[in-house]
Amino acid sequence: DGKTFNTETQDDYRRFEAECPGIYQTIASIRERLHADTALRDRIRKKYQIKNTVGYSVNALVDFEHPLDILAHLLVGAEGTLAFISETVMHTVPDYLxxxxxxxxxxxxxxxxxxxxxxxxxxxxxxxxxxxxxxxxxxxxxxxxxxxxxxxxxxxxxxxxxxxxxxxxxxxxxxxxxxxxxxxxxxxxxxxxxxxxxxxxxxxxxxxxxxxxxxxxxxxxxxxxxxxxxxxxxxxxxxxxxxxxxxxxxxxxxxxxxxxxxxxxxxxxxxxxxxxxxxxxxxxxxxxxxxxxxxxxxxxxxxxxGTGRNMAPFVETEWGGEVYDLMKQIKYAVDPNNLLNPGVIINEDKNVHIKDIKLLPTVEHEVDKCIECGYCEHKCPSRNITTTPRRRIVIRRELKKMEIRGDKVNHKILSDQYQYDGMDTCAVDGLCATACPVDINTGELIKRLRRESHSPFANKTALLVAKNFGLMVWGARFALKAGSIMNKLFGRRTMSRITKGMKSLIPDMPLWTDQILAPPSLSVINKQINNTATEKIIYYPSCISRMLGSNVGDKKNLMEVFMSVSKKAGIEVEVPQNVFGSCCSQIFSSKGYSDANKYMANVFIDKMWEASKQGTYKIVIDVSSCAYSIKNMRYNLTDENKARFDKITILDCVDYLHDMVMPRQQAVNKRGSVMVHPVCSLQKMNTQDKFVQLANHYAEKVTVPKHAGCCGMAGDRGFGKEGSNR
Ligand code: SF4
Ligand code: SF4
Structure with a gap:
């Protein structure tokens, strides 16, 4: 009936008796009865000599005295059939040294x-x-x-x-x-x-x-x-x-x-x-x-x-009629209208274990392996916005069941809802796969669904964009430059307001954020440093760095920092001229544009084959998510490029800094305290430890937020679509 009692508050014991006399009396009289019936009491004690969670925890009736304490302990394992536990204090087991x-x-x-x-x-x-x-x-x-x-x-x-x-x-x-x-x-x-x-x-x-x-x-x-x-x-x-x-x-x-x-x-x-x-x-x-x-x-x-429904018909078999009857009395006293999780634990239907069995129909290869364990859920950036990886899969199964039943109306409603909840808000970051015991990457499922939802025209347009990618980057740089001039002239919120206004007319319009700066200088491109050093790498500045790699004030931009750090470490670096017109292809793969994705992946390898002198030099990528995409692009390559890919070494900047730069550089002026965010790509490449070690090398104190998960941007998708970036 909505009443709340707290076993830490003495007055609640009195209040429980006054406000819930029926429950109080039922529990008190059952306890008295057990107190008088030694055989039954001993039977209960004997049953709990081994682990037992069948039915209600009737050991509470012999272990505790006050009805409120008894009820509180009956709730343990009651599967929501008696009450809702709003707060618990737990005695944890020790973790021995x-x-x-x-x-x-x-x-x-x-x-x-x-x-x-x-x-x-x-x-x-x-x-x-x-x-x-x-x-x-x-x-x-x-x-x-x-x-x-x-x-x-x-x-x-x-x-x-x-x-x-x-x-x-x-x-x-x-x-x-x-x-x-x-x-x-x-x-x-x-x-x-x-x-x-x-x-x-x-x-x-x-x-x-x-x-x-x-x-x-x-x-x-x-x-x-x-x-x-x-x-x-x-x-x-x-x-x-x-x-x-x-x-x-x-x-x-x-x-x-x-x-x-x-x-x-x-x-x-x-x-x-x-x-x-x-x-x-x-x-x-x-x-x-x-x-x-x-x-x-x-x-x-x-x-x-829990006893659930599967074992509910057998609670009486195990405990005998007398104890089962006590359990029913408790249930009836607390929930006389059988509103709380009906049919679970107490169920008179002796065949309930073979009714309403949940079927797992064959749907598609990404989905069929899922055992709905839910281990992936806490990893998902959209879990508090729309849905989780497990539910994305469960809904696919439900859609299949509706299709089999011929339930077109509900199929349409659920499919429409799935578009935003299931598809649009998935960041396709694959963090779910890092926790899934059977390696399901729900992001891959969503990418495929996106792929299948594109019209031939949309695919052709994406391919055209890929073929003119250099032009696109210059266009974006121009827009960023123009936008930052607008902000300078009319106030720093001007572009945010303009893009928000335009978004109501063009839903996919990317939003300007306060962190966006004018595009960086590209003076490092086609540069070479330390050309007498023993170690040489090829530096590939990602398109994100080329567009958004600026720093505030007159500080060095990201590419200049890369060169400066490498110089101090005495590593020869060459930045090839041919980076223009190429990227890691994530911009296309995350949206499911397969032709454009394939085209760009092959362009990238063509260019890097040449830049690395046929695989002689390692290629370092300055954005980890791009490095991850590149390391996983092999499936999209022509046979010739597959052979080249196998000979090229791609290094993420974290690997580069940790393995090559850090051993050659003493930290002279350590930072005081830094906080680092190991992005999803680092987690998937299993290099988050290196990232933290790097931070420890250059700072006195390093903090990694316990729940530093996905940034929610899903590549560039977060600029245009509202979803997990919220
Ligand atoms: S962790 Fe894997 S198997 Fe478990 S629910 Fe998630 S996707 Fe399914
Ligand atoms: S790919 Fe990311 S957003 Fe999508 S279901 Fe997996 S964890 Fe969630």
Whole structure:
């Protein structure tokens, strides 16, 4: 009913009783009943000896006294079916200073499970199980230890980590485990590492299991990830039973992995729900899983994930009628009209797990691999404006479903909305791909959709622009010059106002911003410096630098700074005359103009082949996003230019400054404090560390904003289109 209570405020305990007497009384009487019923109370305590998130957290009823405290703890894992949590204070687990990690290999999963108790006894903080099928799924991961590929067909692995606050404690624990090793039938002697890079890699292997299987599933199939727990000492037997069910129901690519230390494992299957027979197969399978988990092992059907709808029909099976009835009383007392997340956790429909199953239809290759995990969402610059990469994909799936159903009306409405939300506001920066476990770059999908939406006339116009690019740059320089004169004569906001006014008539009109200056001098072009130095590079000033590389006042422009820095480092630099009329082609690729993109990519390589003396000298690009585009333009080249491309070395300015300039230059006058923004291209090229090291070389204090993501400009698109630049 909209009331808010805070467990940190003493008065709210009294207020809760006064304002919500029905809820208060229901919870108080359930608690009293449990207090009097020792058998039921003990049953609840026993169930929580292993991880359990099935139904409501009824342990709150035996662990806490005041109804408000009980309700607050019932909310944990209640999936929004009881109330909305507006604020929490969390006790976090410690991150220990010293860690020792190993991958242990066993001949089979049962033997691996027998090692869990000795590992727990010796104090391992993490014991993660991986069956052979899951290890097959990550076999193509780069740098994977050969030993994993060579494991026998039934093998299994445990990722084990000891963590302590002192090195001595850590050693003691590892040694105590090593003493137990001779009895454990390991395939190879354990090797522990404290190297953070190796540890990170082991965890990457473990965390990559779920997405790897999800990504290689048959297109159109669904990913079902289950989460069950057993008493640790029975885990080996229970897993053999589950594997028997996979076989019986022919879920042949099922995998098992999970937190063996707690007896908690996940299994993943990829059923195709495209026929009633498939749905029935899944139903029978689930019924048998429930039987094994609940009746045979007294385990938990959910250990850390939510009950949801899939397990709702089985809450009563696991907890028994008496406890299930208590859960229903709680739900009814708090939400008598069943308004909050109806059907989740409490659901009388015993077939709800096979109803309204979410289908993942085959749409297109960029979309089909997506498992909708959402890892990409926090990276997306448009997430708070319109939508996210995951939702861009989900909407494509919805459109496909509408198309299959013949729902033309809604298809049209959603397609129209997708134009701005999905397409126009995507910066195509590809930051989503840096977080996606299956390497989906939603920006590439959007680029293709843009490409397909261009008319032949638009493509021809773009090609004409590409062919006359030199003229375009001069035109832009002229406009910038004229604009800055206007600002000088009539006030510095004049051009902003004029372009804003024109934008209402011409929607794609680029907006003038206060940071825009008159174009820089191009005096460095065709220049050569330090022509006796031992090291020589070719400097390619990007078209952005040629148009917008000015600095305020009479400070050197960007190209002059580049030359000056190189001179101090004693590096010979040549700036070729032939840069005019070329660019990295991002201006065309980001908008999906494929002919123009291809044309410009080939022009660039033609020119750089000549400038680099057939690949003899490295070419340095002064804008990282341009360097990234160039490094990725190979697919667009003719065969002849592909061969040339392979011989040319392209260096981004960050690589150049870090690898070639910094070692030759002492920082004489360090800056006090600087803040740096590692742009998306640096993140994609994985050179943000170099950028920060550079800054540290030349400044006393360097700050990198934690959430320094995309600048939102999407190449030059942000000048003309309102979207992620907002
Ligand atoms: S695109 Fe996003 S939601 Fe889809 S698999 Fe990749 S990270 Fe997960
Ligand atoms: S390319 Fe960038 S803007 Fe587009 S979906 Fe990915 S992260 Fe978001």
């Amino acid at each position: 010293f860690k020792s990690t190993s991958l242990l290999y066993f001949p089979d999963i049962f033997t691996a499970c027998r090692a869990i108790v000795p590992l727990n006894d010796s104090g391992a903080r993490a014991v993660e199980l991986m069956d052979r099928a899951s290890l097959y799924a990550i076999e193509n991961m780069p740098n994977l230890p050969a030993v994993i590929r060579e494991l026998p067909g039934n093998a299994a692995a445990l990722l084990v980590e000891f963590q302590e606050n002192t090195y001595i404690e850590l050693e003691e624990k590892v040694n105590s485990f090593l003493q137990a090793v001779p009895a454990l039938s390991l395939l190879h002697a354990p090797v522990f590492t404290s190297n953070p890079k190796e540890q990170e890699y082991f965890w990457k292997v473990r965390k990559g299991l779920f997405p790897s299987v999800g990504a290689v599933r048959v297109s159109g199939s669904t990913v079902i990830l289950e989460d069950v727990a057993f008493p640790v000492e029975k885990l080996g037997d229970a897993i053999l039973d589950l594997q028997g069910l996979f076989k019986k129901y022919e879920y042949n690519n099922a995998i098992i992995f999970g937190h063996a230390r707690d007896g908690n494992i996940h299994f993943l299957i990829t059923p195709e729900f495209n026929s009633p027979a498939e749905v029935t197969r899944y139903d029978y399978f689930m019924q048998e899983v429930v039987d094994v988990v609940v009746n045979k092992y007294d385990g938990a059907l959910k250990a850390e994930h």
